[in-house]
Amino acid sequence: MRKISSWGLAQCLFWACVSGIGERTAPSKVTSSIKVPWTNSTTTASSSSSSIITSSWDIPVGNATTSVLIPSTSSTIVLPGSTTTDVVVTPTSATTAPPFGNGTSSATVPSTIISSTSVPSGNSTTGIPVPSTSLSSATVPFGNTTTSATAPPTTSPTAKPTLPPGPFRGFKNGAYFTNWGVNSGFHPQELPVSELTHIYYAFADIDADGTVKSSDPVVDLQKRYPDDSLSNRTANAYGAVKQLYIHKKLNRNLKVLLSIGGWNYSPKFVAAAATDASRYKFATSAVKLVTDWGFDGIDIDWEYPANDVEKENLVKLLQACRQAFDTYTLLHGVQYQFTISVASSAGPQNYENLDLFTMNKYVDSWHLMAYDYSGSWDTVSGHQANVFSYESSAESKRLSTDAAVQHYESQGIHPQKILLGLPLYGRAFEGTSGLGQNYTSVGQGGPQPGVYYFRDLPKPGAEVVYDDVAKATYSYDAAAKELISYDDVRSTTYKAQYLKWRRLGGAFFWEASGDKGGAGGLVNTMSKQLDWLDGTPNNLHYPTSQYRNIRWGMPGE
Template sequence: MKRITFITLALLCVSISNTFAQKNKKMDIIAYYTGDSQLIDQYEVGKLNQIIFSFCHLKDGKLTVDSPKDSITIKHLVSLKATNPQLKIIVSLGGWGGCEPCSAAFSTAEGRLKFAKSVKTLSDSYKVDGLDLDWEYPAIEGLPGHLYQAVDKPNFTELVKILRSTLGKKYELSFAAGGFQKYLDESIDWKAVTPLVNRINIMSYDLVNGYSQVTGHHTPLYSTNPKEESTDRAVEFLLKQGVPAEKLVIGGAFYTRQWINVENINNGLYQAGKHVEGVNFKDYAKTYTEANGWKYFWDDKAKAPYWYNASTKTFATSDDLKSITAKAEYVKAKKLGGIMFWELTLDSFRDGMVNEIYKVKTAK
């Protein structure tokens, strides 16, 4: 009897150990997607765990698909699950500039319930797997001119509560979180919200944004000084708030931010300049070339690349294959929930950023 008990116990310990090992090895690869129903077929969907359709919006307080084209796209994304059993399709509300009515709509219990019921109806109708809230931002300024108010913070908590109770456990619920300190401090009641969501998608990019008149790393893994925003800074803050590591997803940027009129000091890094439109990852190889006057630099402390063109006095910052690898390895080391990125249509169809993340995920 004792022998049987010992063997049973030993097997149980092995089973538990294997379960945690499998859990720790899991690293979700999550793609925000703005393309149509045809473009998605060009990508290696089999390497993704989630596709977040971007974006749906509020109309009369309800979650609404904007157009027949978007409706076709969502249905096609859902159809991909038939041949990709690991895949979940999520719809996202909002985006930068896409949540103008959110503060007002979610300011009453009636408004929040109306929205939650519409999410359930839409999710059931399209057979999607859940919702990602991309409200930029509760309680602090987002796009200039959009309403924000201090009461957004408790209202966001109440919104998540009614969404979870309305959707039940069947549906995924996540939200896109600002990666900068003001958002982390002021927008979310982390202790109240965290138990109700499946994951928190940290937008650890645009940390130096288009409103900045000084260059810097816009999506660094680590801070190079105590005041610099970074992926690690946001992660460590949230872990200290008691957020479980497996609920944290960090963000990668598949695009550059660029500044012009940047003097050739420190290769353009941390210098004054004027922000202009950047470049998509799939176009890096033909844009950031020595023939075009560009030089590539690597900040080993930040684990971030940047480019400088002395002839045009232009500076660029982003993720690239090297930095996205470092981020994926960080996810593994920290046992985080995964890595997401903005956004899939900016990647190469093959051998691009998604593939680089996948290589780290599947490495032994």
């Protein structure tokens, strides 16, 4: 009995000590929930009490979203993954300098809390905006480069960060191909498809109720080429649509997008984007046209929203299109992400009427129309596609590509989503003594007054001048007093180096029929300079196409 009592007393003393220690070390009012992302899941790390949590944000890592709640005091958080990421929050202010460019200007971020976040998602770093109650500068890895972007100060505190593009798979090199060009003798078979990753087929028309439709059914679907059957009366697609599908079938990295709008049809966007009903009609009919024709997405070319109402409606229109494509792929089991691109202005008078930050959630690629900077609307001659500003006057209103790129990045657009536009035509100034001088007219031109295709330039007798400040080319005929601003092989080569330096996603050309082709062509020049072209496969599966040959995958072609 004595031995048993001693043993029992020892056990009581031991558990009393353990209980006391537990009571002294247990935290009060602390909850923790951690879900580890392995696929498309969500990870939440919480550290909360009644008063110390001051900010939160979402950080995209691959296909997962990681939410982090942080205390107001400085701390370090290590996120799970193959690399170590430090998240440090310091109660201070900061100055963010543009990552690239010739200047040394900087943008000050007005905030009392600035957080700097690096998230592993590849072997490099890029920047995305992290909007919250305090502005943040975030660094997210993509590719082999580092780019920073600052969230605009007007961002809603509840808005989520803009998702960056996926892993970089090569530069895009695209060209617009017009259906009216077929009537002028330039056919789909002449496209340099081995040098292209994307073709933008221009343009689809828009009905009053918002329905997207063919602007030329004969060229698009009915025109017969030598290899087409003349007696086949079944529901097959012919014309340019068939030829583009054959290009895709033989070149699996070639994507074809339907470009909707353009200068002539752009006024119809106002009504199409105005109501829920018209936006739904636009989106569903665009999806039907794309999946009937065997295309890979759409390109929205609205030139241009003019006020705040149209600015907001364009965002809603893009959202409707994204939802319509996602619904189609879900319902029909199509394992493909259809693309949405936007042709957008490089001039502030137009891009200020675009809600770039919000639009970016639904846009896969931005086509920066970096041309038409000078023309018949100006009082003096000038470059029409210069990379940098070339006038020293502080009052100068001249546009430049570099200024536009910086603006788009400042609105939270990842540089890899920006494609640099190049013209395959030149703009003329007659009766002028040189660049920046008065002129009398723009002349007769080729396809239209004052415009000449690149394939016809330079004119005989004209001297080619390269402006090393603007990084732009023009030709000048002193006898005829004619100046023509255009891109040539030299300026295109520089632009290829510029977009790699800026870490942009690639380039596109307006429009394919203006090129010379071969080694002297600009599409070929860009392709060689970029070297690594986008290898993302296209889609050939269209189970709902009303055209039998596209629905069956163009057998025998």
